[in-house]
Amino acid sequence: MNVRAEAIEIATVDLSRNIKSYMERSVNVRELGAAEALSTIAECIRSIEAPGKSPLCGIGIALPGIVGRDNAIARNVLALDWHDVPVVSVLKQHIGSQVPITIDHDATLGALAEYSCGAGRGAGRLLYLTSEPNGLGAAMISRGRSNGSTGDHMLQAGHLSVNPSGSRCACGSRGCLELFVSGRAIENAIGGVGSGTPGEVSAKLSTFTLKERTHFLRSDCINALKIGLVSLINTLAPDRVVLAGALAPIAAHFPSILTEALAMSVVARTEPVTIVPAALNNAMLIGAAEQALRGLKNDPILVLEKSRRTGDKT
Numbered sequence: 118m119n120v121r122a123e124a125i126e127i128a129t130v131d132l133s134r135n136i137k138s139y140m141e142r143s144v145n146v147r148e149l150g151a152a153e154a155l156s157t158i159a160e161c162i163r164s165i166e167a168p169g170k171s172p173l174c175g176i177g178i179a180l181p182g183i184v185g186r187d188n189a190i191a192r193n194v195l196a197l198d199w200h201d202v203p204v205v206s207v208l209k210q211h212i213g214s215q216v217p218i219t220i221d222h223d224a225t226l227g228a229l230a231e232y233s234c235g236a237g238r239g240a241g242r243l244l245y246l247t248s249e250p251n252g253l254g255a256a257m258i259s260r261g262r263s264n265g266s267t268g269d270h271m272l273q274a275g276h277l278s279v280n281p282s283g284s285r286c287a288c289g290s291r292g293c294l295e296l297f298v299s300g301r302a303i304e305n306a307i308g309g310v311g312s313g314t315p316g317e318v319s320a321k322l323s324t325f326t327l328k329e330r331t332h333f334l335r336s337d338c339i340n341a342l343k344i345g346l347v348s349l350i351n352t353l354a355p356d357r358v359v360l361a362g363a364l365a366p367i368a369a370h371f372p373s374i375l376t377e378a379l380a381m382s383v384v385a386r387t388e389p390v391t392i393v394p395a396a397l398n399n400a401m402l403i404g405a406a407e408q409a410l411r412g413l414k415n416d417p418i419l420v421l422e423k424s425r426r427t428g429d430k431t
Contacts, residue, residue, distance in 0.1 A: 140164075147198055240356055250312040
């Protein structure tokens with residue numbers, strides 16, 4: 118499951134990382150408040166239960182913010198205005214199930230999926246940046262270990278200041294990177310009218326005139342993106358950067374931007390660094406499932422017995 122400020126995505130995923138079913142429910146999660154939103158999330162989980170199908174062996178939930186090290190409490194999720202919300206314990210009360218539930222930072226889960234079976238496969242040190250409608254998510258995976266919101270390194274690249282005299286961000290700082298490269302910011306920069314989904318951005322970029330192209334390449338959005346990429350590469354020294362969400366079509370349509378950023382980085386001029394668009398359409402859902410199924414992979418008999426006892430089906 119992927120919980121966003123204005124929608125909830127839910128899917129069933131098998132052990133081969135194949136999405137077997139998918140639905141999206143439009144709901145203003147932020148305005149509902151945590152208690153009512155969690156009740157709605159529980160309803161969504163129950164809605165996918167159906168007898169006669171494979172047992173539900175784990176529930177993984179992606180959240181757009183920082184979660185606790187125990188993968189159970191939403192510590193600071195600015196996009197939803199959730200602070201220290203015991204997500205897992207509340208959901209277990211609603212669902213009444215012994216099936217394991219885990220939560221994590223959405224970008225960390227997206228990075229996990231791209232690292233496992235997408236554009237990040239084979240990377241030694243992967244930096245993942247995803248532009249969502251309301252913000253910019255980031256995570257790193259190094260030697261197979263996630264260093265995102267649950268690790269020792271809480272990576273919040275969206276709040277890297279690229280213009281200290283810029284507008285005030287929700288975090289309290291000024292000129293944060295996500296103010297320039299969130300989905301909606303990118304949509305505004307390209308002259309679109311949508312919310313900045315990858316499909317909307319790609320469609321608009323595909324029809325750019327030479328004048329529109331030139332204007333976009335000189336925009337504050339692109340300038341901030343290059344500054345952000347150079348700063349992150351110089352600081353974190355990844356060997357691969359995967360750009361996802363609304364950044365993916367920019368990477369695909371304007372590879373020159375990426376070349377310019379690499380040329381500006383002292384690290385990239387010293388060690389090989391590649392920047393590539395994301396390969397997966399539902400990386401956060403796949404990553405959430407990957408995390409949720411860890412228990413099954415570690416002890417399949419125990420997990421299946423619990424699932425059958427509680428009668429959970431998907």
